[in-house]
Amino acid sequence: MTDKLEKSGHPQGVSATIDRRGVLKGMGAIGAASVAASTFRINYARAQTRKLRALMWEPYLLPEVVKEFEAKHNVEFAPTFFDGNSEAYNKLRVGGTKDFDLVQADGFWPRLYFQEGLIRGVDYSKMPSTENFFPIFKPDRFDILVDKASGTKFGVPFCWGSYGITYNADGISPEKASSIECLFDPEFAGRLSANARFEENIALAGVLVTYRLGTRDKPRPDGKPFNPYVLTDEELAEVEKLLIEQKKLLLTRYQDNGTLFQLLASGAIVAAPEFAQVYRQLLAKVAEGEVTGDIRHTLIPKEGGLGWVDTFLVSSGVADGDQFDLAQDFINTMISLDNMKVIGDRTGCSTTIDLRSVSTPEQQKFFLMDRTEELADMFMFDQPSSPEKWERVWSNMQAA
Amino acid sequence: MTHKTKAVLLLGIPTAYLVLLFILPIISLIVLSFWKTESYHLVYEWNIQNYVTVLTEGAYLTFLIRSIVVSVIVSVLATAIGWIAAYAIWTYGGRFRLLLALAFAVPFFTGEVLRVIALQGLLGPVGLINGTLMKWGFAPVRALMYSNVASGIGLFYLYLPIAVTVIYLSLLNLDRRLIDAAKIFGAGGFRSFIEITFPLNLVGTLIAFALCFIPCMSATLSPRFLGGPNGTLYGMAMAQQFGESGTWALGAAMGVILFLFSLLAVVLIASCLDLRRTGFTGFGRN
Structure with a gap:
């Protein structure tokens, strides 16, 4: 071993000076320094920028709306994208409620999230855009987003469709x-x-x-x-x-x-x-x-056939207060008439918000705006x- | 800073890196593989059912065998073509040798996803190849559209640059005077290649093979985007367990088996080597 070290150009005697205790001390010092550095960095970052973190489907991101929202509230919107519901569910279950403020899900998944304490109730009175729902999506009829025992509403539907x-x-x-x-x-x-x-x-x-x-x-x-x-x-x-x-x-x-x-x-x-x-x-x-x-x-x-309703949810990691208000304001912004029109046009989805007042007859037919009641005949995801x-x-x- | 401190720091960083990012994850994967999942919940009950499932259920064995076949074919081809390319650069590249070798790294400037999707555009039913064929009135080549052949082409495209680079670096280490000596003693070009160049670069060849074979075994992108309905490989099936199906414990068992299989492959490859015969000293050229 020493012979090899000498041949390869290392200073003589180095191998003899390294012992287990020394290596452990070195590793301990590096570990402590890393933890201290990362803690400082996290605290520093928190102090610098307030964040609204979302676990969502990528097509629903509207960069221009997000930019405006960030400027208005002086926050940073940080999205993480997922594909299927089970993927998002897995992420939330392994500690994601602390990592995300907003979550998206469809079908019966929001109810499962609520039963497992992964999401919290929302306050429709803080989101006036919910007044524009088609009748079938109002809480009195669309009860899969309402906890029957407590009457708590725990989701805001925004797009729907069939498979x-x-x-x-x-x-x-x-x-x-x-x-x-x-x-x-x-x-x-x-x-x-x-x-x-x-x-x-x-x-x-x-x-x-x-x-x-x-x-x-x-x-x-x-x-x-x-x-x-x-x-x-x-x-x-x-x-x-x-x-x-x-x-x-x-x-x-x-x-x-x-x-x-x-x-x-x-x-x-x-x-x-x-x-x-x-x-x-x-x-x-x-x-x-x-x-x-x-x-x-x-x-x-x-x-x-199968049907789905995409829903905005607020993670259970969000406590009452500014962050909750911010999350609800974001939802309210996204489901406004203007923004839902853009989402519908870009993603090709039918919306839960009644856009007939801002749509042409062709658009109304194209986005099945007069056929929302058919959702009741579908099996939900x-x-x-x-x-x-x-x-x-x-x-x-x-x-x- | 003393020699001792320097040594502790220099050895401590890679050791901490390996412990934190390799050994601990592997241990957690092994532990997870002995638990089970039920409806997206982890159940902390020690059992070996996941291993029994992977090693006895036809589906998972099929994925494994399919992956081995595809990986061997791709790695052999990539190593063979890599040899031709590296040898040509080494022999005829002149002062552009380094540039030519670096050119193989250009695809790495983009992400793997982009490269696979670009290939999907090339090989797909309306891609450049089949689109051109159809425009000229010929039938499209079905083997190129969403098949194991397409998946293999994707893997070959992804890992050929690695094979070329490794073999080229190995060739750079070869003393050309040995070839000249063989020729002086009457050996032709082919014989000097078979008896001098190839054996003295066997280490590079086998490393190139291993660096293609092992990532091919765990590949997910190429089979997913190019493989088609019959193209599920072991890595893709394993990724599925950690994604939508949420059967993490089964996925962990598949991961441990893949790890052990890769380890076995490396040991088998290493056993093919006689380091003295290859001229490998571990200390570079004198």
């Missing part, structure tokens, strides 16, 4: 596209795509399987009315078979809306289930003459009854 089927009527008939069966039809082999998220794929296949088996009216595992996120083992086994059959028919599973847009616009595929956002983007391009094709969307397939079983179904399908 319907967007299709090109030049390649598939509207009659066929009105059923989920078209997504499993060998006639369209290689010209279909599906989302890469496992929850909605399994739930949508579950809607079809239970429709075929006629098991929805039979007693359900949770004793409640049918919910495609609560499936029996037999139904899950059928779902797995169905998804394995479907795999051969798919060109790919799209990872993002951009990819799906390209696939549909180019004619590479004729149908795919999606959140109607790509449908609206395609229609806009068709109107501009940049895309050809008869692009249509089935909002609720005949077997039933929810947490899988057993993520472990669902994961196994998904992995078996991927490996098949």
